[in-house]
Amino acid sequence: MSNFKITKGHTLILNGIPEKKLIEISSSDIIKINPHDYKYIKPKVLLKINDEVKVGTPIFIDKNDPDVMHVSPCSGKIESIDYGDKRKILSINIINDKKYDQIELLESKKLFSISSIKDLGNNFTRKIINEAGMWPLIRQRPFSKIPKFNSKPKSIFISMNPTYPLAPDQLFILENDSLGFVEGLDAISNLTEGDINLILGKGQDPSLVENLDKVKTHSFSGPHPSGNVGIHIHYVDPIVSKDDTVWYLSPQDVCKIGKIFIDFKIDTTKTITMGGPGCQKPSYLKIVLGTKLEHIFNELELVIDENKILISGDVLSGKYTNALESLNVYHECLSIIKKSESRSFLGWMLPGFSNFTLTNVYISKLLKNNTTANHNMLNGSKRAIVPLGLWEKVLPMNLLPNFLIRSILCGDIEDMERLGIYECSEEDFALCSLICQSKIEVSQIIQDGLDLMYLEG
Amino acid sequence: MNFIRKFLQKIEPQFNKGAKLEKLYPLFEAMDTFLFTPNDRAKTAPFIRDSIDLKRTMILVVMALIPCLLFGIYNVGHQYSYYNNLNYTFFAKIVEGLKCVLPIYMVVFTVGGLCEVLFSVIRKHEINEGFLVTGFLIPLIMPPSIPLWVVALSTVFGVIIGKEIFGGTGFNIFNPALTARVFAFFAYPTTMSGDTVWVWKMPQTDGLSAATSLLSSARESVNNVVIQNNTLFNFLNGSLHNQVVQQGNNIGEAHSGIDLTWTSLFVGLVPGSIGETSTIAVLLGLGLIVITGVASIRVIISSFIGMVITSFLLYFFGSAIGSTNPMMYLPPHYHFVMGSFMFGVVFMATEPVTSTHTQQGKIIYGLLVGFMCVIIRSINPAYPEGMMLGILFANAFAPLIDYYIVEKHVKERQQRYAK
Numbered sequence: 001m002s003n004f005k006i007t008k009g010h011t012l013i014l015n016g017i018p019e020k021k022l023i024e025i026s027s028s029d030i031i032k033i034n035p036h037d038y039k040y041i042k043p044k045v046l047l048k049i050n051d052e053v054k055v056g057t058p059i060f061i062d063k064n065d066p067d068v069m070h071v072s073p074c075s076g077k078i079e080s081i082d083y084g085d086k087r088k089i090l091s092i093n094i095i096n097d098k099k100y101d102q103i104e105l106l107e108s109k110k111l112f113s114i115s116s117i118k119d120l121g122n123n124f125t126r127k128i129i130n131e132a133g134m135w136p137l138i139r140q141r142p143f144s145k146i147p148k149f150n151s152k153p154k155s156i157f158i159s160m161n162p163t164y165p166l167a168p169d170q171l172f173i174l175e176n177d178s179l180g181f182v183e184g185l186d187a188i189s190n191l192t193e194g195d196i197n198l199i200l201g202k203g204q205d206p207s208l209v210e211n212l213d214k215v216k217t218h219s220f221s222g223p224h225p226s227g228n229v230g231i232h233i234h235y236v237d238p239i240v241s242k243d244d245t246v247w248y249l250s251p252q253d254v255c256k257i258g259k260i261f262i263d264f265k266i267d268t269t270k271t272i273t274m275g276g277p278g279c280q281k282p283s284y285l286k287i288v289l290g291t292k293l294e295h296i297f298n299e300l301e302l303v304i305d306e307n308k309i310l311i312s313g314d315v316l317s318g319k320y321t322n323a324l325e326s327l328n329v330y331h332e333c334l335s336i337i338k339k340s341e342s343r344s345f346l347g348w349m350l351p352g353f354s355n356f357t358l359t360n361v362y363i364s365k366l367l368k369n370n371t372t373a374n375h376n377m378l379n380g381s382k383r384a385i386v387p388l389g390l391w392e393k394v395l396p397m398n399l400l401p402n403f404l405i406r407s408i409l410c411g412d413i414e415d416m417e418r419l420g421i422y423e424c425s426e427e428d429f430a431l432c433s434l435i436c437q438s439k440i441e442v443s444q445i446i447q448d449g450l451d452l453m454y455l456e457g
Numbered sequence: 458m459n460f461i462r463k464f465l466q467k468i469e470p471q472f473n474k475g476a477k478l479e480k481l482y483p484l485f486e487a488m489d490t491f492l493f494t495p496n497d498r499a500k501t502a503p504f505i506r507d508s509i510d511l512k513r514t515m516i517l518v519v520m521a522l523i524p525c526l527l528f529g530i531y532n533v534g535h536q537y538s539y540y541n542n543l544n545y546t547f548f549a550k551i552v553e554g555l556k557c558v559l560p561i562y563m564v565v566f567t568v569g570g571l572c573e574v575l576f577s578v579i580r581k582h583e584i585n586e587g588f589l590v591t592g593f594l595i596p597l598i599m600p601p602s603i604p605l606w607v608v609a610l611s612t613v614f615g616v617i618i619g620k621e622i623f624g625g626t627g628f629n630i631f632n633p634a635l636t637a638r639v640f641a642f643f644a645y646p647t648t649m650s651g652d653t654v655w656v657w658k659m660p661q662t663d664g665l666s667a668a669t670s671l672l673s674s675a676r677e678s679v680n681n682v683v684i685q686n687n688t689l690f691n692f693l694n695g696s697l698h699n700q701v702v703q704q705g706n707n708i709g710e711a712h713s714g715i716d717l718t719w720t721s722l723f724v725g726l727v728p729g730s731i732g733e734t735s736t737i738a739v740l741l742g743l744g745l746i747v748i749t750g751v752a753s754i755r756v757i758i759s760s761f762i763g764m765v766i767t768s769f770l771l772y773f774f775g776s777a778i779g780s781t782n783p784m785m786y787l788p789p790h791y792h793f794v795m796g797s798f799m800f801g802v803v804f805m806a807t808e809p810v811t812s813t814h815t816q817q818g819k820i821i822y823g824l825l826v827g828f829m830c831v832i833i834r835s836i837n838p839a840y841p842e843g844m845m846l847g848i849l850f851a852n853a854f855a856p857l858i859d860y861y862i863v864e865k866h867v868k869e870r871q872q873r874y875a876k
Contacts, residue, residue, distance in 0.1 A: 012505065240874045309504070316503040337504060343462070343493035348512040355508035360749045361517060362508060373505045378497040380510025381490055381583060384627025387814045388514065389753065398870070402814050403863055418867045430503045437509045438627070444501045 001200075004235050006222030008396040010358050010431060012165045013371055014315065014335070016275040018282040020169065022176050025287045028295035031074045031094045032326040035060055038136060039145040040454055043070075043089050051078050056103040056133055056266045059092055067149035071133025073268035073289040075101040094290070105131050105264050117186040117261050122152070125190040132260045137253040138188075139330070140245045141233055142422040143454055153247040155194035155237045158185075160251055161201025161220060163227030164314040164427075166275045166333050168284065170251045171204060173271045180258025180267075181251065182212065187261050188254065189214040192247070199232045224316075225396065230428040234397050239422045242457055250332065272327060276315070277374035278308040278336035285334075287327070293334070294323040304336070309376055311335040316434065317427035317443065340375035358435050359390065383438040391442065394431035397423065401432060405442060408449035413456055421449050465489050483577040487584040511626075515586045517751050519593050521742035522732070522804065526597065528725060529732035530554035533601045536656045536728050557657045558731060561596040561608055568609045569595075572616040576625070587626030587633075591615065594634035594804060597732025598797065598845075599641070600649060601657035607648050611641040631852050632811050635845055642845070655728035669729045671796040671834065671841040687776040693788050695719070697772075701783035722794040733797035743803045752807035755819040756826070760802040763827020765789040771835050784835035792831055801844035802826065806851065813855045815862040822858055825851045 035043035042063040047053065053072040060070050076097040082090040105128070120128075129135055130149065140147040147153065160170045174181060189196050195216045202221035218236055220226045229248045233239060239246060256267045268289050274296070275282030281300055297304050304310065304323055312321040313331040321327075327334055344350070352362030356373035364370035391401040399420050407415035426443035433442040465488075471478045472485040489495075490512070499506055534550030537543070537557075545553065569592045577584045595612055615637025620629040642649045653659045655669055691697040702717075721727060725735025733739075746752040768789040775785030792798055806812060806826045813822040829850045833843030840846060 014505075238874060311502075311504055313502075315505050318502055318504070320504075335504075343496055345461075345493055346491075347494040347508075348510065349516055352508065356505070357508045359507065359509045361513050361751070376499045376504045377494070377506065378499055379494060379506050379508045380512070381486075381495045381497060383511045383583075383585065384625065386511060386514075386627050386809050388751065388809050389816065390509075390750075392816060398873075400815065400863060400866055403859075418870075419863075420870060426502075434503045434505060435507045435509070437507075437511050437514050439497075439506065439510065441501055443503070 001217045001219060002236075003219045003221070004226075006220060006226035006231065006396045008392075009223040009225055009394050010435075011163055011223040012316065012373070012434075014165045014275070014337075015277040015372070015374060016166070016279045016282040016336070018166060018168070018273040018275040018284055020172055020284065022271065022284045022286055023300070025285050025291060025296055025299055027074070027096055027098045027288055028291045029096055030079065030292060030295075031072075031076075031096050031288065031290035032292055033059065033070075033073075033092045033094070033290050034326065034328070035070070035089050035092070037329045038062070038070075039143065040064070041146075045081060045089060045092065047078050049078050049080060053077060053094060054101045054103045055268060056105070056131075058133070059094075060089070062146070065146070065148050067130065068135050068146060069130055069133050070136055071266075075099050096288075100268075102266055105260070105266075117183055118189065120187070120190055122190050125187055128260060129187070129257055132266050134253070134257050134260065134266075136329070137256065138247050138249050140247050141230065141425065142239055142242065142245070143450055144425055145454075147245060147247055151245065153192050153194065153245045155197055155246055156188055156192050157197045157199065157229050157232055157236075157246060157248040158251055158254060159199040159227060159229045159232060159248070160204055161199060161227040162332075163201075163224035164316055164333070165224075166273050166282075166314055166335055167227065168271065168273045168332050172284070173252055174255070176271070177252075177255065180255040180262055182258065183261045184254035184256070184258030185212055185215055187257055188249075194237070197232065197236055199227075199229075199236075201227065222396070225428050225431065228425075228428050230423070230425040231396060234423055241417075242422060242453070244422070250330075252332075270332070272332050272334055274334040274336070276311075276336040278338045289329060290326045292324060292326050293321065296334075297323060307339045309337050309339055311337065316430035338375050340377050358394070358431075359437075378439055380437065380439050382440075385440055386438050388437060390435045390437065391429075391432040394435055395429065397428065399423070401429070401442070404449075405440070405445050408445050408452070411452060413453065416449055416453065421446075421453055424450065426450070461492060465492070480578055483582065483584050484574060487577075490583075512586045514751050515589045517749050518590045518746060518804070521745040521751075522590075522593050522597065524738040524741040525732040525735065525800065526558075526593075528735045528738040529597060530558050532726055532729075532734055533557045533657050533731060535726055536601070537658055540656050541658070541660055553657075557601050558596060560605060561599065561603070561731075562592075564605050564608045565592050565595050565612050569612045569616050572613060572621065576617075576621045580625075582625065585626040587620070588616065591620070591633045591637075595637050598634065598638050598730050598800070600654040600729075601731055602654045602659060603641070603648050607641050607645050610644075611637040614640040627810055629810060630856070631849055632805050632808050635805055635849055635852075638845055639849060655730070669727070669796065669841070687786070689772075692772045692776075692786055695788050695791060698783055698786040698788065698791070701781065701786055719790060719794060722791070730797060733800035736794045736799050739799040739803050743799075746803070746807070752803065753809070753812070753819050755816065756807045756812055756823040757802055759820045759823025760806055760827040760830075761793070761823075763824035764792050764798065764831050765827075766824075767828045767831040768792050771831065782835065787835070792834070796834070796842050797844045798830060801830070801848055805844075805848050811852045811855060813858050813862070815859050815866075818855070818858045818862045821862075822851055822855055825854060825858075 043060045044063050045060045046058055054075045057072045058069045059072050074096040076095045079093040079095045081092050084090045136146050196214050198215055198217045200219045225231050233246050259265050259267050269286055270289055271286050274285055310321050311318040312328045314333050315335050352364050354369050355362040355364045357370050387402050395401055404419040424446050426447040429443040429446045472482045531551055531554055534554035537553050538545035538550055569588055573584055573588045615633045619631050619633035619636030623629045723736045727734055747754050771785045813819050826847050829847035830843045833840055833846050
């Protein structure tokens, strides 16, 4: 086990930290699937309105990689398909009959015993995972997208210590349901010739995965983003080029993969956290994938008025959403923050006794009164880049963010490559945008750079 | 403050797109965000943003400059009263100082502000707060007796050539305030150099001189001077330098009549540009901008080290060739308090845009500032104040330094991954 101590960064603390109590949310009537939760996808819907589906029925595929199946998380029938501009598929709505009938998994019928999962071989393992619709749970770096079905990573990362605000305690989730974790690790170890890197946080016990060959544990401690998988990859097995891929997935998704190998059951639930300064009942929720947020709020009797802002994911790297949407498939957190209307008079000249800041420019830092942030005000106007060195202070990676950002802004692909764009992911740069005095959208620019690299390649 | 808020909300529609005063929107925006924190919201993640903004960082620099400004006002009055034999009281000196400094400020902010507004209206961008600092700095680095029209011209030059033609704050390659000063220095040298411009309303009596500390210790190499006891110890305690100056004074070739003790230079009650004479005042400001993280401590420390190393080098070089140039023998702690070394290092060299953008580069950049400053001061007697040119020189080299640091970074990455 190797230890890494991260010193740069900041762990953002929000009010409304979820209580460690798991609430099961009942099945909702409508399940909403958003194909564009998956990056760089060109969805092609395989079914028509009113077609019957079961759990595991393929609903759409990606035209770029038609082998990968995207399956239904419930049984019932297709209610509608929403299209946007240029007939872009926005969402697929399924009427949930709440029976959760499952399709038969053909590949899994070939018998094998749990103890021999390790010996299934790459091809067979991939087919089983894909047939159950679990392939999209795996993502690759660079680009944070679903890996090609016929590709192989140099290693796989599983991070147990997310440090983003309101992050779920992965051990708590595993305590509630750890069925399939070990089997899942065995299965995905067939997918790579490299290591399975299990990243533990400070004080987490590695005994969970003892006696598993191919699984290496690493411990990362320190402030956010020390729990981001991008940071782990950067230190443990850095990405050199576009084709040098590393895969990663979340611990609860490892369990889901393991469950197919135990009893051929497709698990379509997910444990998430809900919290934030605008949330009255911060807690852990177990939901079915694609559950609309309004269903959750109705069930918990939460009042979501116009003064609250819903964010799918965490406040650092999530997306605005609304009650009619479902949570992004990869997000394990639902943040609710407040809207603020107050504009303080001459705020930039006053001492600032209670201003939220990571820097030393307001007195609040001295009074240790600088940690409360609960609204989405920009707190300044957009300006040109003035390199005060603040980005470097919160980015624990061996990169030159200032030069990288400039090379992206002028679209210099060669320089972006040289400065390490492939190692970047927008979530790792979230603190840079948070702390920037010129209000530069650093993470958005990184995302634009990655999009450009993806398109060019 | 509600009524102001309501008033602004009421007049806002007239500045919006398509309305009558659309072109003046930058003016409205500047006023609106000057009075109230902006109303913008985060459009993409992260949805929580720090309270720091550019206005705040700029106002902190201005706050750090206040000790220099206050001391400068007093010192202008003090020098005026001293050279005119007036024995003014403390308050009278301040009033006299204000009479000199306030008009300069008014000219700088009117002229510079107009340039800024003009550019933001034409270019349709928001008015940048960068001029707040530039405008505050320009008067502090001008001699008290400077004619106001020279101030106006050099402000225009500094703002337009130094900043706006490159695209405004954040894009400039030279420090705009220094660009303004260098313009005045080369275009109107009589108003910027010599031994009579450093005191406000200097009496025009023959032979009366109020040279800056640097000028009185520099001057051309003194002939017929014998260099004795050029030991390191004598160099360090300043007696070697004094010896050369003294001999020069005796022959009548160097300036005299100014208190050159270290303490008086440190306190700063000596003739010089308005805000730069007092090292104490600069150190007060340094504390504020270093603690708040607005200025890079790396640049400050490495400039200091560069200055110390270079002054030692010059001593060894000078004593080896038997130079009669007194500046060769000026010990580092005198370089530290003389002229605008500290003022330049703290408020000009640390400017984030024109200094290097890499953290390692800042060290090389600082060393270069210290080195160039002492070299220009000592070797070239025509420009006794080397700080201005030293910083501009380092500004010009900053991109080159960055280039090599970035190349080194890329090479290191490649080596790390080759393993």
